[in-house]
Amino acid sequence: MAANKDQKQGGGGGGFFSSIMSSVSNFGSAMHKSVNGMIGSEGLEVINPEGGTEDAEVEAQKGRWRQEDRDSYWRMMQKYIGSDITSMVTLPVLIFEPMTMTQKMAELMEYSYLLDLADECEDPYMRLVYVASWFISVYYALQRAWKPFNPILGETYEMVNHGGITFIAEQVSHHPPMSAAHGENEHFIYDITSKVKTKFLGNSVDIYPVGRTRLTLKKDGVVFDLVPPPSKVNNLIFGRTWVDSPGEMILTNLTTGDKVVLYFQPCGWFGAGRYEVDGYVYNAAEEPKILMTGKWNDSLSYQLCDLEGEPLPGTEMKEYTYFAHKLNSFDTAPKKLLASDARLRPDRYALEKGDLSKAGSEKSRLEEKQRAEKKIREAKGQEFVPRWFDASSETAPTPWGDLELYYYNGKYTEHRAAIDKSDSIEEVDVQTTEFNPWQFGDLAAE
Template identity: 30%
Template sequence: MASGNKQHRTSLPVNFNEPLSFLQRVAEYMEYSKLLKQAAAQETPVERLQYVAAFAVSALASNWERLGKPFNPLLGETYELECDDFRIICEQVSHHPPVSAFHADSDDFIFHGSIHPKLKFWGKNIEVHPKGIVTVELPKWKEAYTWQNVNCILHNVLVGQLWMEQLGALEIKQSGGANLKATLSFKSAGWSGKDLHRVEGFITDSESKKRHVFIYGKWTEGLRACEANLYEETIEKIKRENKSPQNSPGHKKVLAKLNSFKLGAFKPSHQDAIDDPTADGEDCLPVDEIPGSIELWEVTPRPPNSRDYYNFTQFAMRLNDMESGFNGKLCPTDSRLRPDIRKLEAGDHEGSANEKTRLEDKQRDSRKVKKNKKISEAPRWFQSSINPYTGQEDWLYTGSYWDRDFSNIEEIF
């Protein structure tokens, strides 16, 4: 670590990091970009919203078991990714508070937004609130979809087995078309763990609340959809089955007592409410697959060596690649060029820690010089403006990044 009289903010050792910048984690939203392409190909507003909702959920799938913390981006840091069917540019546009802006486009869609995560520590748990609105535009249909991601909870950060869950309501609003809304609930694992990772909800009319489609599944595995009436018929069938004498709560209590003599264990007094899906209301009914459903999205299995590489997905493993397609024109502020990240990737923890401290010192010193000279620190590729679909302040792409004119770029690394 650097020595001397400089004062440093307390920060976690690089042992807690994974070798990616938060900007690269933002770019991971695009792993299932094919869902937006599928959305644009649908003929009805409900069908388009189905696939946009699946995309919103799929963007969270790579978080599962990714317990390493990404590196905080430096002010002015960028990350680009160009694939066959999309390209994305991300930039760290603010330091206090930290804000990451991004803009992705293709022939079929535009995806943009800004994220400024906030962390709250609750004893042994950490809550990550991903503040900021994201927007998908489908130009062909003159429609836009906006939402804010749900919270991520890290459990047992001090003692015990570390694990995570996504929790809360995800509301995706459609504008410019039929004004529909998808409201998906990310369930809490609860006492029994039976709802771990479960996601479910409806596409409805914004005004009449009429239910069109039921969407369900797990954010770690995939999503399916069916007509709302098929869901309701399935629920009624489950209710009828659970009202039969063989499935009544009283019958279950008798069985529990009989089993306890054989197993040597009694159920907790509230276990009947867990066993009986009608006890907690419709939202807790266990629906694994409804006849007539279609598959919207299925998670791509992680490579066999994933656990040896920070539990990365195959998509994440490519994010630091120095691809030949840049033709020597990779922006000097790109996350791939950060020495602390590259040293951690190579297994040099001490070297990574030293570089991380050096970069933070350099950023701090640069900020002081600019403040003394009254030099503004405006982002290069984004500007603060009003999102036309939300009416709220947002960071919008100004264009021209892909012209690759990187003259007069500050050396931040």
């Protein structure tokens, strides 16, 4: 008996747990309040996920912004309403966290042991539970609602000393901003080409993940494809910033046709449904095999189910618990770090130390260098060529547009092997090593 797509595919209907969770979270949307009388912001919504009863203007004053920063930034940003602001470089460091997107791409590796379990697992449906749990684990980081720095073209991020993984990410395009990453250990190979589209809505921004993810488990060679849900950053300027990711996550085993469809519930009145996720593992005939439910900021549970999506008698629900994420540090860095590594960025490092003024000036200086490097390239009639990833003539369709693909070329593996064999491996000092991703001209010396 095949599952009814209308009921099962959304993950929010047809099953015992799904029906309960949907009835709660669909009670209403988060508390929306219009901000009036604040620097031309009439009609702007401040969305309080806790559904508090405070006056909108009182709620709008909360958050990280100082009043003068908030007002001047709002004046500047009004003209961008409805636009894609992905490539904007004029954002104040006040809204940043001391990481860049190349570093953030590596956060997914924290719970890589789940992929080790998946590779060793003989049950094809439990294998999907492990892989889906791994992909969901990264959403824990969305509780940090601050923006990562846009990577400089040619910037990299290396990670070692974690689960036997070798990880490399590289900023492969500046316009549009695109990153590529490759991670690997004895159990899996992970590749991603990442690009996002955004839509600025005044006090919020919608984020659409236009990317392609491929995960290969080495034991059986099965390949997985991920389509993540979009995200929404609420109260970007007025109020306390928070992130929601309402929508479907679809994880497909391209080798067998089995898949997971999980529905991320939208935040409702007084926080109802916030963080909730539920859905099913399906076989290739679209019959539910395992139900999954939980919170993406806390834990996930799973239980065998019947063809109607109901828990099987005599089975119990089992839980995975997630722990606090750690910011990327030099503990996971190789001793001889690439000069293009994001850890060495002076703006990121200054923000990490709490020096907002220096972080802002260093950010501007790096952006000027990036423009200078582009002029040098154009004067020489040459294009930027990524070092660790090769551009492809292929494009991949996504729900939000076509994606240009980049493939890992294997050169980093050779580079790291040569470095590790060297007798003279020096440790890099973040305070004295100059960040240098530039391909043309010795800009680091300027």
